[in-house]
Amino acid sequence: MDSRLGSPVWRLLRHFSWQELRHHGVRHATAVLAVLLGVALAFSVHLINASALSEFSAAVRAVNGQADLSLRAAHGGLDETLYTRVASHPQVALASPVIEVVTQARGPRQSSTQTIDQASPARANPTTTSLRVIGLDPLVAAPLSPGLWPQLDAAIQAHDRLALLATDTISLNLAAQRSLGAHPGDTLQVQTGLKLLTLRVIGTVAAQGEPLGVMDIAGAQDTFGTPGQITRLDIKLAGGAQASEVLDALKLPAGVLSDSAEDATQRVSNMSRAYRVNLTVLALVALFTGAFLVFSILSLSVAKRQQQFALLGVLGLGARERLQLVLWESAFIGLMGAALGIALGTGLAAAALRLLAGDLGGGYFPGITPHLQWSLQAALVYGALGVLAAMVGGLVPARMAQRLAPAQALKGLGDVTRHTRGWWLGPALLLLGVGLTRLPPVAGVPLAAYLAVACLLVGGIACVPATVGALLRLWPRHALARHATLMLSLERARRMRHTATVVMAGVVASLSLSVALTVMVASFRSSVTSWLDVVLPADLYARTAKTSSGNDTQHLTPALLADIARIPGVQRVVGIRLSSLSLRPDLAPVALIARPIGQATDAAQRSLPLTGELLPPRLDAINIFVSEAMVDLYGTRPGTMLALPLLAGQAPVPAYVRGVWRDYARQQGAIVIDQADYQRLSGDTDINDLALWLAPATRTPDVQQAIRERARAQGLGGELIEFAEPREIRQTTLRIFDRSFAVTYWLQAVAIGIGLFGTAASFSAQVLARRKEFGLLAHLGFTRAQILATVAGEGAALSTVGALLGLALGLAVSVVLVHVVNPQSFHWTMDMMLPWPRLAALCASVVAAGTLTALSAGRAAVSRDAVMAVKEDW
Known part of the structure; x- marks a missing residue:
């Protein structure tokens, strides 16, 4: 491009872009909203999971201490004689025996209800709190477990300096004090077997996390009936000693395992990893749907502005610059959505941590209330994902603008949305998706299965034009001979089927994912119900x-x-x-x-x-x-x-x-x-x-x-x-199941809402751009009602085909979720179950939304004077 024309042309280009964003800001705001919601949901889920995992890992590290390695029994407890043998090894600087049990406890207020319950035996247990009790040797544990070191109450220490070594005393962390209502000087009851034993609270411990109490190890053995046994043995090695060499020298007996604090933290992460990854992928569904919405809106924007692009092309703007222009518009949409999404996601995460305590219903992080841990790196990553999704959605419209023929477009003969090249892409992606389902998981995460789902969705959407033509061609033409309005609707939808991809991309993506999730959750719930019938045979x-x-x-x-x-x-x-x-x-x-x-x-x-x-x-x-x-x-x-x-x-x-x-x-x-x-x-x-x-x-x-x-x-x-009773257990189990999938339902609703909103915006923009067509129909004798019926029929036809395609794709994706993703993520299988009433309701809502949207947009288009609409063609 001539350098003398470059500067004025780019100034004119920026002017047109700004005018487009200003005059059609509502349509572009829809795309920004889609990216915003996608980034917000994904970022909030990441913050919730990261904060909960970090808090829980910190609590695990506090309980496990700072030992170089720990010895545990594979089953049951360790013989305490192992302690003497390990502690006397020359390469062991310090060895600390530990008793660790989980019991039920009652604080002062809870214990006061015991007499009432004894008087009413049929009544359920009074309120109790799950309490983790750690038994330590105070003389050796401090260097290895500083967070578990008891701080005696000043008044108790002044009265009894040896209270720390008494067998009936305990020190509580802050979470236990709040849950039990017990403070230094109070007493509480702990359950061992079918007995309640009373302990005096003499101090506090600094460890965070779930309710925790620390006792002298001898007192813990007496209280919980484990004389001569310990749960684990924490070891601090001497300077320069290697853990592998020490373990070889100790010649540990069979059934004794060794691990480190990092291993314990990794086990916590591994337990919840599948749930966290699946939840994050599900949150990204909204962002995935938003990419198709950006595609629909920018495709219509390019189609509407083809004469402007043609004029700029005649003035010297090349194909590459037109490509860059649309990509910059998509990047602007992504930046706006990402910035607002990061802010909204932070607020959602903070609220969820207060209300859901960090586990989002999964139950992986019990007993903790984590604080929000905001991460700049994560914000940049998810913000970049939002921008990338918007630019991927704008890539095809940008290519449309690049392929524009300026001379033909100036005469109104160009059609940038019509192209037949790359017909093989859809079938190829479908085949690739099927092949990816055969690959194993990577580090316990079904990455190939997630890519298979993406390939199936994108491939299915790429097949929309061919599917529209094939399905509408099945309608017998002789049945339309006496119904001009219906014939016009179906023939235009069939012959202009390339526009269906633009209109229906978002809704097909969101509907197919909603169908897949609906089938997966229904199959899981049905399988759990059948499973309960087998494992609960008693009365x-x-x-x-x-x-x-x-x-x-x-x-x-x-x-x-x-x-x-x-x-x-x-x-x-x-x-x-x-x-x-x-x-x-x-x-x-x-x-x-x-x-x-x-x-x-x-x-x-x-x-x-x-x-x-x-x-x-x-x-x-x-x-x-x-x-x-x-x-x-x-x-x-x-x-x-x-x-x-x-x-x-x-x-x-x-x-x-x-x-x-x-x-x-x-x-x-x-x-x-x-x-x-x-x-x-x-x-x-x-x-x-x-x-x-x-x-x-x-x-x-x-x-x-x-x-x-x-x-x-x-x-x-x-x-x-x-x-x-079995009925109560079944109800409780299914209630926990529904709570675990409550977030799934909300994310599913957001995704399909974005898809329907995108369809509404696409239909509105496309119908309003056809004013000349409606004006010509009015000149040919079509009444306003007939034109509206034509528009509504076209919307119903495209929406019906989109619903059928979304249903078919959703069923295909559900097979991947049920038979690949769930077994690879959670290591269990389930039986496929299709909830046809709910699926029919989903498809019917899509058809109704598409029809009503087209009808509403048609009302605005035909309200203009027909003569003025075709004036430009005189």
């Missing part, structure tokens, strides 16, 4: 621990189980032992479930929701059943052997995997072993849960009261037993 369930973390300290005795079996109306009672088993230091412990199963194949099929092949039992080995997560994480397919380290100091027990069962409760994996085998191998006869089958006409409250009375007769706290 009544009882437990002593509210969470699995407290199973090692809150249990029932075999004597009580035998007594319960003799209660009138109880036909059968089964005790279940639930404990934790560590198989690998880098992974979270799996759940070990001991329950009566026996060797019979039909018994296993009735009591477990088995999937796949069930092998016959081996009489020469211990037979176990593993959950689906165990197959992905440990490779324990049916027919393989798995070593179970049930006792520290003894060789692992080889176990034969008979089958795989579906478990939606434990993402880290679970193993079911026959109770007789477990008790014989481990010597552990305690139980945590009860399943009771009652005789017909037996009243459940009578059985509950009888069980509590039998517990009191044995000197146990009957009011500490919690009961639940």
